[in-house]
Amino acid sequence: MQLTDLTALEMGRKIKEKEVSVREAVQASLDRIAQTDGGINGFVTVDAEGALARADEVQKGIASGQYSGALAGVPVAVKDNICTEGLKTTCSSKILYNFVPTYSAEAVLNMNRAGAVILGKTNMDEFAMGSTTETSAFGPTRNPWNPDHVPGGSSGGSCAAVAACEAPYALGSDTGGSIRQPASFCGVTGLKPTYGTVSRYGLVAYGSSLDQIGPIAKDVSDCAAILEMIASYDKKDSTSIDRRELDFTSALVDDVKGLRVGIPSDYLGEGLDDEVRAAVMKAADVLREKGAVVEEFDLSLVEYAIPAYYVIASAEASSNLARFDGVKYGYRAKDYDGLHSMYKKSRSEGFGEEVKRRIMLGSFVLSSGYYDAYYLKALRTKALIKQSFDRAFEKYDVILAPASPTTAPRLGESLSDPLKMYLGDIYTISVNLAGLPGISVPVCTDGKGLPIGVQLIGDCFKEKNIIRAAYAYEQARGRWVAPELAACEKKYDGAKACGLNNAYEIHEAVSGEMRKICGGVQKAASAAKEVG
Amino acid sequence: MANIISDETIEYVGILAKLELSDEEKEQAKRDIGRMLDYVDKLNELDTSGVEPLSHVFPVNNVFREDVVTNGDEREKILENAPAEKDGAFKVPKTVE
Numbered sequence: 001m002q003l004t005d006l007t008a009l010e011m012g013r014k015i016k017e018k019e020v021s022v023r024e025a026v027q028a029s030l031d032r033i034a035q036t037d038g039g040i041n042g043f044v045t046v047d048a049e050g051a052l053a054r055a056d057e058v059q060k061g062i063a064s065g066q067y068s069g070a071l072a073g074v075p076v077a078v079k080d081n082i083c084t085e086g087l088k089t090t091c092s093s094k095i096l097y098n099f100v101p102t103y104s105a106e107a108v109l110n111m112n113r114a115g116a117v118i119l120g121k122t123n124m125d126e127f128a129m130g131s132t133t134e135t136s137a138f139g140p141t142r143n144p145w146n147p148d149h150v151p152g153g154s155s156g157g158s159c160a161a162v163a164a165c166e167a168p169y170a171l172g173s174d175t176g177g178s179i180r181q182p183a184s185f186c187g188v189t190g191l192k193p194t195y196g197t198v199s200r201y202g203l204v205a206y207g208s209s210l211d212q213i214g215p216i217a218k219d220v221s222d223c224a225a226i227l228e229m230i231a232s233y234d235k236k237d238s239t240s241i242d243r244r245e246l247d248f249t250s251a252l253v254d255d256v257k258g259l260r261v262g263i264p265s266d267y268l269g270e271g272l273d274d275e276v277r278a279a280v281m282k283a284a285d286v287l288r289e290k291g292a293v294v295e296e297f298d299l300s301l302v303e304y305a306i307p308a309y310y311v312i313a314s315a316e317a318s319s320n321l322a323r324f325d326g327v328k329y330g331y332r333a334k335d336y337d338g339l340h341s342m343y344k345k346s347r348s349e350g351f352g353e354e355v356k357r358r359i360m361l362g363s364f365v366l367s368s369g370y371y372d373a374y375y376l377k378a379l380r381t382k383a384l385i386k387q388s389f390d391r392a393f394e395k396y397d398v399i400l401a402p403a404s405p406t407t408a409p410r411l412g413e414s415l416s417d418p419l420k421m422y423l424g425d426i427y428t429i430s431v432n433l434a435g436l437p438g439i440s441v442p443v444c445t446d447g448k449g450l451p452i453g454v455q456l457i458g459d460c461f462k463e464k465n466i467i468r469a470a471y472a473y474e475q476a477r478g479r480w481v482a483p484e485l486a487a488c489e490k491k492y493d494g495a496k497a498c499g500l501n502n503a504y505e506i507h508e509a510v511s512g513e514m515r516k517i518c519g520g521v522q523k524a525a526s527a528a529k530e531v532g
Numbered sequence: 533m534a535n536i537i538s539d540e541t542i543e544y545v546g547i548l549a550k551l552e553l554s555d556e557e558k559e560q561a562k563r564d565i566g567r568m569l570d571y572v573d574k575l576n577e578l579d580t581s582g583v584e585p586l587s588h589v590f591p592v593n594n595v596f597r598e599d600v601v602t603n604g605d606e607r608e609k610i611l612e613n614a615p616a617e618k619d620g621a622f623k624v625p626k627t628v629e
Contacts, residue, residue: 102609195589209588238595239588307572318549325550327622332615339627344552356551360561361568363549364541377575379585384578386586418564419571435589460589 003028004165005482008074008222011168015062015073022062022073025168026055026117029075033119033166036485041141042151042161044080045088046120051075058115067115070225076111077167079158080121081128082213083202084108087118091204092136092157093126095350096330105202106237107171107213107230114229119167122157126352127321128178128206130154131421132414135354140411143186145450145483149408152182158216159186165482169217169226173203175210176309177403177428180440183216184403184453187442187480189470190216191223194460195435196241198227199234205320207313208239210432218480220441220471224248227463243461251464256472257291259465262396264299267427273406279443279452280402286476287400287469297395300388304381305430306422310358311365311378312433317355318362324350357418386434393459398469400456402427403440407450427455437463441470442480535569537562 003025006014014020030048037043055075061067078084081091083101090096104112111118125135133141133156141156143149144164151160155172159182162170172179174192183190191214198213205211215226228249233242263284268277288294326332326346333345351359365374392399404424414421431438437460440453458466542558545565553561607620616623 099613102606102613103603235595235597239592241590301578304575304578307574310568311572311575322550326615327624328610329613330615336625339625340550341552342625343550347550348552351551356549356553356557357561357564359549359551360545361565364545364565367545367548374569374572376585377580378572379587380580380583381575381578383583383586384580386589419567433589 002165004032004168006168007218008071008168009225011074012069012071022055022059022117023052025073026051026075026119029119029167032164033161036144036164037161037166039142039147039485040144040160040164040166041139042122042157042164042166043077043120044090044092044123044136044138044157047087047118050087051117051119054117058117061115069114069229071229072115073117074168075117075119077119077122077158077161077170078108079124079155079170079172081124081173081204081206082108082171083204084118084121087121089121089204090138091127092124092138093350093352093355094137094331095324095347097137098331099329101202103202105213106199106232106234108202110230110232111171122155122161122170124157125154125178126355127204127317128154128173128175129317129354129358131177131181131424132409133157133160133182134411134415135352137352142411143408143450144485145187145408145445146448149410149450150185150414152185152404152408154178154182155190155216156182156186159183159188159190162186162188162216162218163483164485169215169222171213171230172216173211173213174432175207175313176432177425179214179216180428180431180438180453180455181404181425183440184442184455185408185451187445187451187453187483188216189219189223189439189441190214191227191439191463191467192431192437193227193231193463194241194437195432196239197231197243197437197463199232199237199240201234201236205316207316208320209316210309210313212432220439220467220474221249221252223439224252224467224471248463248467251467252471253468254472254475255290256287256469259287259292259398259469260396261287261292261294261398261400261469262297262392263294263400264302264392265296266299266302267401268296271405271423271426272402273446275446276402276404276406276452280400280454283441283443283454283473284400286473290472290476292469294400297392299392299399301381301385302426302430305385305433306426308378308381308385309425309429309433310361310422311374312382314358314362315366315375316362318359318366321351321355321359326350354418382433385430389430389434389436389459393462397462397465398456398458400454400469403453403455404428407446407448407452431457435460437461437466439466439470441474443477534573535566537566
């Protein structure tokens with residue numbers, strides 16, 4: 001087994017036992033990125049120099065006892081909407097193409113305090129708006145299981161990087177399924193915590209009332225350990241919740257006897273792929289055999305979650321993204337006539353199509369005359385959806401559901417029809433509306449060899465229930481095997497596959513600056529070419 | 533399409549959103565918003581009378597704290613991100629004649 005095949009906790013143990021140095025662990029990831037990321041384009045920025053310097057620092061900290069946690073010295077990839085001091089944070093948008101934060105997100109600080117080494121920043125749908133990672137200004141990320149398919153989104157770069165063993169684990173963010181859906185598409189494990197569990201300080205806001213940072217890793221144990229590390233009460237996030245118990249790893253118990261599991265029958269109807277339905281049933285059988293009580297029930301209101309979500313998320317986005325005006329950071333248009341023209345041109349040239357679509361919709365539903373009919377109506381619907389989950393959790397400890405109606409679509413298939421893309425979020429979105437925790441765990445692959453994950457949803461603050469159920473399922477399933485990437489490396493011309501054409505087009509528009517952004521990708525691309 | 537978005541509405545929303553759209557983009561935006569609203573109209577099937585709008589899933593109160601400066605002087609680092617700066621300040625186009 002190669003070093004890069006290890007889970008984050010396995011790697012942490014080897015570092016602790018001095019079998020592997022932090023530098024070796026980091027170098028192994030950097031080598032892997034250089035080999036494979038040209039074809040995958042999971043990273044927007046690779047910080048090789050910074051990661052190696054930090055590796056030596058952490059090694060010393062481990063020796064001195066400063067870093068004693070289970071993940072000390074383990075390298076990590078961070079989604080590019082989570083601020084990292086001194087390391088470019090672009091949200092995969094042209095409008096932030098050169099933004100270097102002067103501070104780190106609280107989740108990142110928590111990781112640093114535990115001895116993490118950041119490898120770089122991962123690709124995503126622009127401002128997390130999308131379900132395929134195709135709306136990135138820096139080109140789409142490819143699915144490591146089949147590069148003709150998308151990795152899902154918006155945390156597609158983070159999930160692909162973990163699936164391709166480029167990073168032992170990653171941070172993502174989830175506003176409507178952006179951790180759980182790509183985790184399912186890429187065959188990795190991803191957890192969205194209860195709203196308020198991980199501080200949003202330093203997470204570039206999209207839909208503030210829905211956004212949560214969460215872990216993406218190779219298995220459930222890793223996710224529990226990572227969540228334990230990044231969760232904290234933070235006064236800088238006014239919606240942060242002071243939770244007493246954050247010992248998520250204590251739920252890693254292979255015992256679901258008597259656990260009440262409900263499967264919403266209204267999730268299993270029209271639109272759900274047969275193979276995905278079979279995977280959900282397979283997971284249900286495993287839990288049943290282990291002593292859980294599994295039954296179907298009617299959740300209700302399922303079809304109202306998506307319209308409510310797009311009104312609420314777009315409204316919040318239109319307000320949150322008002323800060324990008326070409327004054328304080330990022331892109332400023334070259335030709336303009338006065339202040340307002342500068343604002344408008346910078347924003348119009350800096351934002352991509354999907355982002356503009358949502359800002360327009362959000363501005364519309366918040367405008368006077370439409371506010372009550374659309375925005376307040378959506379918030380009332382949200383209240384009803386929350387109530388239907390409350391009723392479900394009176395009867396069940398855990399809800400078992402698909403993560404997505406299908407496996408990963410082919411590249412280009414979703415972008416032509418935004419509404420169709422939105423419908424793909426049907427099983428994940430209501431979880432954000434109700435603030436619940438959810439985890440996506442791989443079950444099997446479909447006939448095309450693409451991974452299928454299932455989702456376990458818990459009541460607010462009941463992460464331990466879903467971690468226990470997911471862990472018990474995983475013990476029966478056995479170790480999940482990473483995809484064979486050899487074919488992908490050979491088949492794809494790195495530069496073309498990683499969408500450099502797209503990046504270069506922007507490069508032309510904004511001149512010399514762009515080359516710096518592409519530095520990491522370019523390096524990886526040329527390395528991939530040599531390998532291929 | 534049941535929801536027809538007028539030229540005036542798109543102009544107005546463009547002003548609110550601070551976006552300058554080309555004619556082609558405006559036509560596209562009219563179609564996109566119209567189509568989304570047709571879909572969102574589904575919510576009207578639900579009787580929500582008497583239901584309080586839920587802006588936040590947990591009951592939250594204002595979080596008060598003393599206004600104490602905790603960060604240092606980061607002006608230089610912050611200005612490094614500015615598209616244009618002058619004399620330690622953000623530089624913007626002339627706004628008053």
